[in-house]
Amino acid sequence: MSLAELICPAGTPAALRTAVDAGADAVYCGFQDATNARNFPGLNFTPDELTETAAYAHARGTKVLLALNTYPPAGKVDLWRQAADLGVRIGVDAFIVADMGVADYIARIHPGTRLHLSVQAAASSPEAIRYYCESFGVKRVVLPRILTIPEIRQIRTEIPCEIETFIFGNHGLMVEGRCSLTNYLTGQSTNMDGVCSPASDVEYTRDADGSMSSQLAGFTIDRFGPEEKAGYPTICKGRYTAPHRREGYYAFEEPVSLNLSRLLPDLIDAGVHAFKIEGRQRSKSYVRGVVTAFRRAVDDIRAGRQADIADLVALTEGQKQTQGAFETKKWR
Amino acid sequence: MKMSAGIASGPPLAGRGAVSRLACALVQPLLSRVVRRIAARHPSLFARLGPHQATDFLIDPVELPFALHLRPDPQALVFRAVPRDAAPRAGAVIRGRFMLLLELVDSEEDGDAAFFSRDLEVSGDTEAVVRLRNALDDVDGSIAEETARMFGAPGRAILARLRRSYVAT
C-alpha cells in the first residue's frame, strides 16, 4: 500500500501553521515573486517567514515543499536560481519544479536535493516522466489531471519515481497551466509571471437586478444571475456566445472543483504515493476544513475503515464538484 | 459550514438619515480603539497590503445602520462608521452580512466560498480586496475575540450573543 501522504497548500505563514496543525504530512508554498504559480498580491512568504515557519513544520514532523514551478523567460533565470539557493539554505525538503533549466540548476548545484516534477510540466506519459527522472533525478511526479485511475496504475509500473495526484480543489487544467488565454487578454503569463487572471485586471460589477458581471482586462467573461453560484474570473471558465450558441455557454470548462474523496481507496490501490490539495490562494478556513477532512479519511482507509468524508461542496468553485478524468475520459 | 443566508438585494433600508448618524457617533470611539489596537498587535499586516495601505475601503455590513470606512495606512489609520448616504468614494467595496464579514476577518469562513455562494460582494479595485483578505488571513488568532476581550465581560457577552443570533437566522 502507498503511504498516501497528504500534501497541503499554504499561502501564508498562518495558513502553513494551520495545515500543519490539521495533520498535513507536507505543506507546499512559494516566495513572493514570479517563481511560483500563485504569485498573487499579498500572498506567499518572505525568506524570513519561510525560515520561521519551516522550523515550525519540521518541529512537528511535517515536510516543506517549495514551489518553483514557473518557467523563467529566456535569459532571465537569476530569480529562480536565487530562490533555489535560498530554499536550500532554509532547508526545505523538496522543490517542485517544472522548467528543465531550473531542474538542471538544482540537480547540478545542489546535488542530493529532492526534486518533484510539477503538474505544470504536464508530463503524462512514462517516456516523459522517465526523461525527467533520468536527467535530473526527479523523485516524484505530480500527474496532470487528465488520466484515469487504470492509466495511473499502468504508468506506476513503468516509471522509477513516486506519483502524486490532486484530490481536491480548483480544476483549471487546460494543458495544466500552459494555456495562453490569460496572456492574450492581460499581457501576463500564467507560466512565467505566475498568475492567471491577475487581480489588478479583474473587476466585478453589480447590476440593478442583482446580477453580477465579472470582467477581465475590460472583457466581460461571465454574468451570474441574482441567485446563481459564481466561479473564479478565469477565461477558461467564462461563458461565451457563439454563432451556433446564442445563449452564452461554458465553451471551455465549467466552474467546478475536483473532489476525489470517494476515489481515495482506488488511488491508493493504484500506487499513488501522495495526495495534493489545491488552494494556496484560499483562506485558513479552507485549509483547516479540507485538510482535517482528508486527514481523517486517509487515516480511516489506512486503518481499514470506511472513510467518512465531510461534505466539502460549500468550499468548491461554483459549489459544484467533479471527479474529472480520474473517473472517466468522457469528462471533457 | 453554514449554508448561504443570502445577501439582501437592493439598497439597504437603514444606513441613512438621523438614526444612522447617531449610530455612527455611538460606535466611533470603539472603532478607533479597536483598529489602533489591532494595528499595534499585528504590524506584519501592513506589509501584505503593499501599495493598498492608502486605499479607501468601504465595508458594508448590509443589516447594520451604517457602513465602515477603512484606510489601513499605518501612519494615519482610518476606521470609522459612516452613514451610507455620506460614504466617501471608495477604491474598493466589500459587502455582506455583518456576521459573515466578521467570520471572514477571523478566517472562520472562506472568502472564496462566500464569493462563490454570492453571500459576499466585492467591487472596485479587486487587487486591494485580495491584499486585504490575505493580510487579515495571515493574522493568527481571532480578531473578533481580541476585540471582545478589550471590552471585558460585556464585550465577550455581546460577541457570543451576535454569534448565537446569526446561527439562528
Ligand code: SF4
Ligand atoms: S485560463 Fe484557466 S486553464 Fe488557462 S491558465 Fe488560467 S486557470 Fe489555467
